[in-house]
Amino acid sequence: MNPAGSNTTEPSASIVxxxxxxxxxxxxxxxxxxxxxPPGVTSLVGPNGSGKTTLMNLLTxxxxxxxxxxxxxxxxxxxxEEFFREVGYCTQFDSFPRGLTGYQFLAAYLAVxxxxxxxxxxxxxxxxxxxxLLDAANRKIAGYSKGMRQRIKLAQAMAHNPRxxxxxxxxxxxxxxxxxxxxxxxxxxxxxxxxxxxxxxxxHEVDLVADHVILLSQGTVVAEGxxxxxxxxxxxxxxxxxxxxxxxxxxxxxLFDSGDAVEARLHPDGGSVLVKTRDxxxxxxxxxxxxxxxxxxxxxxxxxxxxxxxxxxxxxSEDSSS
Amino acid sequence: xxPAQLRSKLWRAQIWxxxxxxxxxxFLPRRGLWxxxxxxxxxxxxAAGSAFNASKNLPVDAGENARMFAGIFQFFFLRFAVFFGCxxxxxxxxxxxxxxxxxxxxxxAPVRREVLLAGKYLAGLLASSLIFCASVTLQIIVLxxxxxxxxxxxxxxxxxxxxxxxxxxxxxxxxxxxYGGVFLAIGVVFRNGLIPAAxxxxxxxxxxxxxxxxxxxxxxxxxxxxxxxxxxxITLQHHSLxxxxxxxxxxxxxxxxxxxxxxxxxxxxxxxxxxxxxxEIDYGIE
Numbered sequence: 001m002n003p004a005g006s007n008t009t010e011p012s013a014s015i016v017x018x019x020x021x022x023x024x025x026x027x028x029x030x031x032x033x034x035x036x037x038p039p040g041v042t043s044l045v046g047p048n049g050s051g052k053t054t055l056m057n058l059l060t061x062x063x064x065x066x067x068x069x070x071x072x073x074x075x076x077x078x079x080x081e082e083f084f085r086e087v088g089y090c091t092q093f094d095s096f097p098r099g100l101t102g103y104q105f106l107a108a109y110l111a112v113x114x115x116x117x118x119x120x121x122x123x124x125x126x127x128x129x130x131x132x133l134l135d136a137a138n139r140k141i142a143g144y145s146k147g148m149r150q151r152i153k154l155a156q157a158m159a160h161n162p163r164x165x166x167x168x169x170x171x172x173x174x175x176x177x178x179x180x181x182x183x184x185x186x187x188x189x190x191x192x193x194x195x196x197x198x199x200x201x202x203x204h205e206v207d208l209v210a211d212h213v214i215l216l217s218q219g220t221v222v223a224e225g226x227x228x229x230x231x232x233x234x235x236x237x238x239x240x241x242x243x244x245x246x247x248x249x250x251x252x253x254x255l256f257d258s259g260d261a262v263e264a265r266l267h268p269d270g271g272s273v274l275v276k277t278r279d280x281x282x283x284x285x286x287x288x289x290x291x292x293x294x295x296x297x298x299x300x301x302x303x304x305x306x307x308x309x310x311x312x313x314x315x316x317s318e319d320s321s322s
Numbered sequence: 323x324x325p326a327q328l329r330s331k332l333w334r335a336q337i338w339x340x341x342x343x344x345x346x347x348x349f350l351p352r353r354g355l356w357x358x359x360x361x362x363x364x365x366x367x368x369a370a371g372s373a374f375n376a377s378k379n380l381p382v383d384a385g386e387n388a389r390m391f392a393g394i395f396q397f398f399f400l401r402f403a404v405f406f407g408c409x410x411x412x413x414x415x416x417x418x419x420x421x422x423x424x425x426x427x428x429x430x431a432p433v434r435r436e437v438l439l440a441g442k443y444l445a446g447l448l449a450s451s452l453i454f455c456a457s458v459t460l461q462i463i464v465l466x467x468x469x470x471x472x473x474x475x476x477x478x479x480x481x482x483x484x485x486x487x488x489x490x491x492x493x494x495x496x497x498x499x500x501y502g503g504v505f506l507a508i509g510v511v512f513r514n515g516l517i518p519a520a521x522x523x524x525x526x527x528x529x530x531x532x533x534x535x536x537x538x539x540x541x542x543x544x545x546x547x548x549x550x551x552x553x554x555x556i557t558l559q560h561h562s563l564x565x566x567x568x569x570x571x572x573x574x575x576x577x578x579x580x581x582x583x584x585x586x587x588x589x590x591x592x593x594x595x596x597x598x599x600x601x602e603i604d605y606g607i608e
Contacts (some may be wrong), residue, residue: 024604062426062603078599084432091430093605095423098347098546112341112431156427217507 013073014038015059015195020068022054026124031185033068037197037214040258041190043206044199045311046216052199053092055216056168059197060089072164073195084113090157092168094149096141096164102128102152103137106159113160113272131155131186132178146173154182164195171202183209203308216314231305237313238262238276240303241283246296248273254295260286274303333440336433340441341448346409348449352418357410360403364394368464382468384477388486389520391465392551394572395458397488401526401546402603404454404497411450412505412571413515415442416598423605436595443506443591450498455491462487489550496583503587507594509600534572541586544559547579 015037022029022228030051046050047245058064058070060075070076075083096105106124115123128134131151136144141152150173158165186209190196200206205228206213214224223230232239252273253263259282264278278285284300291297304310324332351357363399371390375382404594466474477483487552508515529540535544546552552573574582 008534057603060430064600064602080429081432081434081437084430091426093426097343097419097427098352108339108343109427109431111335112343112428112433114336114339114432122480157430160432191385214420312577 015070015073015197016071017055017058019072019286020058020065020067020070022058022063022298023066028219029057029063030216033221035214035221037195037212037226039190039193039195040211041196041198041209042188042212042214043210044197044214044216045203045206045307045315046222047315048201050216050217050315051219052216054219056089056091056166056197056199059164060087062089084162085160086156087164087166088160089166090164090168090170091151092172094146096149096152098142099140101138101140102133102155103145104149105141105152106156109156110159112175115160123161127155127159130158132181147175147178148270148313150174151178151182158189162194164197165189169198169201169202170198171205179205203311205223205304206307208272210307213310215273215311215314222314223310227307227310228302228305229294231302231310234310234313237304238278239280239305240309241275241280241300242267242272242277242303243287244272246298251290251295251297254290254293255283255286258286302318324344331457332542333434333437334585336437337441337444340428340438341445342528344415344442344445345505346447347418348415348445349452354410357407357453361453362460364399365457365460365464367394368461372464372468379403379481381462384466384469384473384481384483387465387469388470388483391490392549394461395493396546396549398459400493400497401455401462401542404450404494404521405501406527407454408446408450408498408501409505409519412443412446412502413509413519415446415506415509415511416601417513417515419566420605422605426603429601435598435601438508439506439591439595443502446506447498447502452500454494454498458490458494459487462490489522489548493545493548495539495546496580499587500545500583502589503594504541507590507597508599509592512568513536538574538582542585544574544579544583545571547577548576 011293015035017033017035020033021031028201028217039174042236044055048053058065059072059077061070061083064078072083072087075086077087084147095109100108103124107120107125110119110120125134128137131154133151133155136148141149150170154167154170157167171182174182183205186196186198190209190211196204197227198210208228212225213227213230215222215230223234242288243251248266248271250276252266255261255275256264260279261275261277265274266272267274275283283306287297304313417423419428429435431438447551455598466477469477478487505515505519507523508518512518525540529537529542573579
């Protein structure tokens with residue numbers, strides 16, 4: 001786990017939370033958050049009430065920190081006129097200004113941002129196309145389905161081509177096809193060197209796109225960093241590795257005898273072994289030696305190097321122990 | 323840093339964009355039918371009075387009409403209709419969006435909050451001025467409907483009729499300007515604006531019996547100063563309830579009243595803008 005503020009990325013090239021706390025009266029929102037988030041897709045993961053939305057609202061200035069400061073690529077949310085030229089935020093609120101069509105909704109807020117009528121028309125059109133809502137552009141939003149409302153919100157947050165995009169539960173209400181398309185959109189966005197911060201409860205979808213993960217529990221950051229780095233730092237849980245080979249029984253026996261595996265189980269598929277080890281480096285060296293001795297290794301892959309496992313180890317175990 | 327000229331151009335464009343988005347909402351506010359009822363009430367009163375006089379074949383007198391209008395204008399229209407109408411329109415500019423959970427779209431746009439406030443205020447001012455100036459126009463038409471064309475032309479073009487009509491429109495606009503500033507500030511500062519609005523109403527109502535210095539700390543004092551006819555100078559001494567509100571205190575001159583109302587509005591909007599910069603989106607506790 002990265003200790004607080006350990007990332008040395010320049011503040012002007014990252015999203016920085018500097019000792020940020022937020023209290024609602026006596027109720028804790030988030031406490032002592034130190035983060036330095038680089039470009040790419042960052043996932044905020046945590047159970048309900050863990051502080052994900054509070055953190056996003058703090059990042060975008062919808063609420064002010066009780067203490068500490070927030071800076072996004074060198075900009076402060078207290079200066080919205082500069083800040084929101086570079087930042088877009090799709091909130092969880094499923095509400096819209098009354099009486100507007102999809103196009104009017106996008107165009108109105110692009111005009112408020114100061115774009116010329118020609119730019120408004122072009123950007124709104126592009127955003128509608130990206131969201132797959134061109135056909136519904138002239139229909140009132142009040143008549144949209146939940147999925148369409150979610151897509152028009154996403155389109156609005158992205159319409160001005162921000163460098164930083166913050167999305168609170170962006171996949172809510174989307175059907176499987178729209179989810180896949182949206183995830184592809186996120187990947188493309190992040191590949192352009194931009195920042196994408198997502199909160200979601202659908203962990204396997206986070207795994208598909210996230211470069212970094214921030215795990216929150218009860219208002220505090222439990223872990224943050226690249227997912228495999230976070231996993232490797234969880235030392236009280238042995239790393240699980242799935243090995244496909246031609247002789248799984250022999251491999252399991254050799255690994256167990258070597259002492260580098262704390263557990264080796266034959267996988268139900270019959271062609272692989274699930275191994276648990278506390279020292280991955282020594283384990284891989286040993287595996288190389290075994291391979292040279294004649295067991296044919298087809299593939300080696302971490303079995304719990306994902307958000308779901310990390311979440312399980314860090315948050316579910318915390319919940320059950322408290 | 324953006325050059326001042328470009329910045330000013332951007333702000334104008336942004337105010338215009340907010341105004342376009344807001345004016346319909348202000349003109350046809352949700353649950354805002356009562357505002358139109360308030361605006362139309364004096365028209366109905368004059369129409370009823372006119373019908374009663376016609377049924378009794380009572381004579382019509384433009385001068386008497388002007389005095390009657392002045393009384394209704396100062397004691398009902400300004401103090402109640404415009405007052406509550408502006409409360410309904412301006413207090414909801416921000417608080418209404420908070421209740422609708424749509425204010426965050428503005429707060430997430432690259433626009434200074436003061437610019438947003440200016441756009442919303444102008445939308446409210448446009449709507450309230452249109453509604454209440456239309457009411458004044460209808461009131462004067464209905465009130466003078468029984469005048470024959472010669473008497474009407476005499477009153478309008480050779481008497482003070484047209485000038486008085488223009489002045490009443492101006493006072494109505496200034497009332498929307500002043501009360502708009504008051505209620506916009508209340509809407510930004512207070513979560514529930516009803517109690518502060520009631521306090522303002524009480525202050526404006528007892529204003530006439532306050533010491534002269536305190537009378538000047540109000541909107542109604544300057545509005546009365548701008549009126550072409552002083553209701554207190556009319557034959558109100560026989561109306562005990564109305565005399566309660568009409569102690570004779572020297573009125574401000576027209577320019578002083580105009581500048582004072584504009585300055586009061588400027589101060590209130592400045593304060594609201596400052597508070598708006600600190601406003602957070604927290605729909606959960608609305």
